[in-house]
Amino acid sequence: MIGEEINVADLAASFQSAVVDVLVSHTMDAAKEYGFKKVAIAGGVASNSALRKGMSLACEKAGITFYYPSPIYCTDNAAMIGTAAYYEYINGSRAGWDLNAVPNLKLGER
Numbered sequence: 726m727i728g729e730e731i732n733v734a735d736l737a738a739s740f741q742s743a744v745v746d747v748l749v750s751h752t753m754d755a756a757k758e759y760g761f762k763k764v765a766i767a768g769g770v771a772s773n774s775a776l777r778k779g780m781s782l783a784c785e786k787a788g789i790t791f792y793y794p795s796p797i798y799c800t801d802n803a804a805m806i807g808t809a810a811y812y813e814y815i816n817g818s819r820a821g822w823d824l825n826a827v828p829n830l831k832l833g834e835r
Contacts, residue, residue: 741775749779756789765792772799 756764764784770776771793784791809832 741773745773745775745779748776749783752780753783753787753789756787761789763790763792767794767799769799769801772796 777793781791
């Protein structure tokens with residue numbers, strides 16, 4: 726409703742819950758469809774405790790082995806890529822509008 730006060734913490738918690746529900750249910754559906762007996766999460770999102778708990782419970786219920794890294798290994802690569810880009814930039818490296826993503830390109834390669 727217009728003018729209604731929103732509890733930001735409740736909104737954030739509801740959003741997180743909805744996202745976790747979707748990620749867990751889609752993962753379990755895919756594991757069932759393809760016959761997977763193991764599931765892993767990684768990256769920055771793997772440090773989310775609600776996702777870890779939801780995935781762990783769903784995997785346990787489905788008899789699926791669940792793997793996840795320690796939170797210290799769940800860092801996001803954005804800071805590393807930003808730092809690498811900074812040093813490329815100050816060294817004069819520029820790219821045109823035709824630049825495209827190459828997901829397995831090593832740093833320093835062109």
